[in-house]
Amino acid sequence: MIATTFALCLKEADVLSDNIYGVYMLAVAVTSSITSGYIWGIIGSFCGVVGVNFFFTFPYFALNFTLAGYPVTFAILLFMSIMSSALTAKVKKAAILSSIREKRSESLNTMSKELLSANTFDEIMQITLDNVYAANQCSVAVYIGSPLEPELVVSKYLSADDERIMESVLEKQVAQKAFLNGENTGVGTNDTVQNCLGTYVPFAKKDKTYGVLGLLFKEASYVETDALKFANLMATQTIIAMDRQEIFEESQKILLEKEKEKMRSNLLRAISHDLRTPLTCILGSSATLLENKSLLQEDISDQLLKDIHHDAEWLIQMVENLLSVTRISGEGAQVKKQEEVVEEIVAEAVTKIQKRFSKAEIRVRVPDELLLVPMDAMLIEQVLINLMENAIRHSRSDKAVYLTVKRLWNNVYFSVLDQGIGIEPERLPHIFDGTTTSKSSDSSRGLGIGLPICKSIITAHGGEIYAKNNESGGANFTFVLPMKGEDENG
Structure with a gap:
């Protein structure tokens, strides 16, 4: 319809009267380019031949393909129109395929990059x-x-x-x-x-x-x-x-097994070291009491009993540590975490440590906001008790021990700080490995097994633990636990 109207206008203007079929061939090409497949282009070709015969050849406004030369002319016109339609459709198809292949190549490249990460x-x-x-x-x-x-x-x-x-x-x-x-x-x-x-x-x-x-x-x-x-x-x-x-x-499995084996070796070495000293002291003190009870003054007997009691308490604490290890180092074992109020966990740990060290001064600083952290409460209490006990026993200072809790973004930081002699610089890189480099057997007692267990517990919670010396003196042990918000955000 549009092609016929346009062709009639051109004929009236006497612009393209001799080659009016070119208008229809153009219409066929446009039809083929805006439609899919070949059908509409072929239909357009037939319509073009009919249009030229009906409107622009003698007798006008009538269909007549029988006059001399008409059959050949219109056959050529139909053939050219169909060829034009087919060529246009083929070019369009090639362009679509090219676009699709380019898009897929880009997708393949994008996919390769994403898979790398x-x-x-x-x-x-x-x-x-x-x-x-x-x-x-x-x-x-x-x-x-x-x-x-x-x-x-x-x-x-x-x-x-x-x-x-x-x-x-x-x-x-x-x-x-x-x-x-x-x-x-x-x-x-x-x-x-x-x-x-x-x-x-x-x-x-x-x-x-x-x-x-x-x-x-x-x-x-x-x-x-x-x-x-x-x-x-x-x-x-x-x-x-x-x-x-x-x-x-x-x-990763191989590395994990290697790390577990290293931990077992370090723990065995640390246990051997830590057990020897208190057991020797208990054996010596009890033997002295048994063999020389009548010869000992009362204050000396009391001191020997206190030493036995002190070392027995330490052995009990070591057993607690070993039980903690069995909860997190078994084959397929996982820490069962649930949201706990940080202030309650800290209060419970401080209460237990003060029962054992009544003269120790523990100063606690916690935020005013309510902090909820996914954890195994018993294990985290054990870590806090270990760190505070180490600070009391090995700092060689009667000054206060500080237990500080603070939140930074989606993590909660627990720090135990003393004001004592600090940690020997050569021990800092290996202090959580269970190895002992100090020449004094008693100076490292309790640090051997306790700290590797602390590290295992914190690692099992998805956190970190580290130690450093304070500029003003003393040691600072800090561990970090992720809050629930961090898990949700990936």
């Missing part, structure tokens, strides 16, 4: 899902393990119908076939299954299949074929990322 199998699966979906604009499902009984499934669907199709028994059986055979299965592959609508690409290498990538295409056939090639490339990138993650996790 992935730290878990869940992240790898999510990155694969997002990029395959973005590149192909089709419904996608990613399975880890057997599709019939997957360990993990992530999916994105274009519609509820697509979800229903891919969740059907037939589609999952086809996906399972791809998983077992390690080959592409379904639509667009060499292994098609009757009534199957999806395409399934396994995450497979020679000796292992990790899972399956499922796709449900809605585009034209040439897009499906091209998309399948890119799906295979993306699957290859995913397999590389999975291999890397598997190697990383295995190396």
Whole structure:
């Protein structure tokens, strides 16, 4: 209609009367460029021939293809129009394919970069899902393990119908076939299954299949074929990322086992060191009392009994520490955390330490705000008691010991500070390892086993612990525990 109106205007203006069919050929080209496929361009070609015959050839306003020369002329015109339409459609198709390939190449590049920073199998699966979906604009499902009984499934669907199709028994059986055979299965592959609508690409290498990538295409056939090639490339990138993650996790397990073995050795060495001194003192004091009871003055006997009591208390504390180790170092053991009020935990630890060291001065500073921290209350109390006891026993000072709590962002800092002799500089780097470098056996007693246990407990809570000497004198032991807000934010 538009082409005919335009052509009539040109004829009235006597501008293009001899080559009026060019207007229709232009109209055919425009029609082919703004529509998909070939049908509308061919229909436009026939309409153009009819329009030229009806409006612009004798007899006017009548259809007549029988006059001399007309059949050949109109046949050539129809052929040229159809060729123009086909060429335009082909160019358009090539442009669409080029755009799609460019977009998919960008998605593949983006996916490769994102996979490099992935730290878990869940992240790898999510990155694969997002990029395959973005590149192909089709419904996608990613399975880890057997599709019939997957360990993990992530999916994105274009519609509820697509979800229903891919969740059907037939589609999952086809996906399972791809998983077992390690080959592409379904639509667009060499292994098609009757009534199957999806395409399934396994995450497979020679000796292992990790899972399956499922796709449900809605585009034209040439897009499906091209998309399948890119799906295979993306699957290859995913397999590389999975291999890397598997190697990383295995190396972490080896490092963890090595660290556990180191901890066991250090604890055994520390226990041997710490047990020897108090047991020797108890044995010596009790032997003196038994053998020379009638010869000893009362004040000397009382002092020997106090020494026995003191060392027995220390042995009890050591047993408490060892029990704490068994709670966090067993195979598969995990710290059971629940939100606790920090002020209550601190108060309980201070109360217990003051029962044992009635003359010690403990000064506590806690924030006015209510601090709730996920923790195992008994274990954190044990850490605070160990640190305060070390400060009282080994600082060689009668000055006050400070227990300070403060919040910084999503972490809570616990610090135990004394005003004594501090820590020998050469011991600081290894003070939590359970090794003893001091020449004085008694000076390090209690630091051997207590501090490695403190470190194990804090590490099991996802925190950190460190020690340093204060500029004004004395030692400062600080440990950090994450609050719930940090867990939620990743």
